[in-house]
Amino acid sequence: MTDKISDNANISGKFDVEIWRDGKQIDNFSTHNAITAEGKTHILKLLLDNSEAKKNTWYVGLQLANNTVDATWGAGDTNQFTATGDIVEDDGTIFVESGRQEYVDDAVEGTGSGPYSIDNDTTKATYTVDTGQSTTVYGAFLVSNSTYRNTTAPLLCVANFSAGKALSAGDEIKVKYTIQIS
Numbered sequence: 001m002t003d004k005i006s007d008n009a010n011i012s013g014k015f016d017v018e019i020w021r022d023g024k025q026i027d028n029f030s031t032h033n034a035i036t037a038e039g040k041t042h043i044l045k046l047l048l049d050n051s052e053a054k055k056n057t058w059y060v061g062l063q064l065a066n067n068t069v070d071a072t073w074g075a076g077d078t079n080q081f082t083a084t085g086d087i088v089e090d091d092g093t094i095f096v097e098s099g100r101q102e103y104v105d106d107a108v109e110g111t112g113s114g115p116y117s118i119d120n121d122t123t124k125a126t127y128t129v130d131t132g133q134s135t136t137v138y139g140a141f142l143v144s145n146s147t148y149r150n151t152t153a154p155l156l157c158v159a160n161f162s163a164g165k166a167l168s169a170g171d172e173i174k175v176k177y178t179i180q181i182s
Contacts, residue, residue: 009181009182010181010182011035011040011043011179011180011181012032012035012179012180012182013032013033013035013142013157013177013178013179013180014030014031014032014033014159014177014178015030015031015033015140015159015175015176015177016028016029016030016175016176016177016178017029017030017031017140017161017165017173017174017175017176018124018173018174019165019167019171019172019173019174020171020172020173020174021168021170021171021172022170027165029161029162031139031140031159031160031161031162032159033140033141033157033158033159033177034157034158034159035156035157036155036156036157036158038154038155038156039142039154039155039156039157042055042154042156055144055153055154057102057103057144057146058102058103058142058143058144058156059099059100059101059102059103059125059142059143059144059145059146060100060101060102060103060120060125060140060141060142060175060177061089061100061140061141061142061143061148062089062090062095062127062137062139062140062141062173062175063088063089063137063138063139063140063141063158063160064088064089064090064094064135064136064137064138065088065138066138066160066164067088067138067160068160089148089149090135090148091148091149092148093130093133094129094130094133094135095127095128095129095130095133096127096128096129096130097126097127097128099146099147099148100125100143100145100146100147100148101125101126101127101175102123102125102146103120103125103142103177104120104122104123105118105119105120106118106119106120106121106122114181114182115180115181115182116180116181116182117178117179117180117181118178118179119176119177119178119179120176120177121176121178124174124175124176125174125175125176125177126172126173126174126175127172127173127175128170128171128172129167129168129169129170129171129172130169131169131170132169133169134166134167134168134169135166135167136164136165136166136167137161137164137165137167137173138160138161138164138165139158139159139160139161140158140159140161140175140177141155141156141157141158141159142155142156142157142158142177143155143156144156157177157179
């Protein structure tokens, strides 16, 4: 039998999303995410176990299918990032950007007993819908590989939006991700 730990530390995250059309913000919303089992394992192995190498760069990806978020998802799932998988992702033709956009973190914020957080508010991950294209975005995720549909990188977290967001050619979607420990 395992004793319960009395001092709790909670890890949570959220995506703040802005949609821009013709230089004007047309929508903004926030959605909390599920930190995957793989993400929790990666955090613990990195911090305490030293059995896993630090991922120097993380990337924000966009989910193009209305699939239910499952916190057990992980990069080892071969059906994860495919045209019909759990997370349907761009094949390189919908967005101008040639891969997942880098998560460029700002400084850690917090004092005393917390909470503490880090985000990418200064440099939000931005995707632009290519000429002649349109799509609907249903969610976002954070992963440690920049290649669309790559299935080998750890999937830290994933979130569904409350509703699909229709995007047209030229629209920009800007994504800020905040992770907090309290």
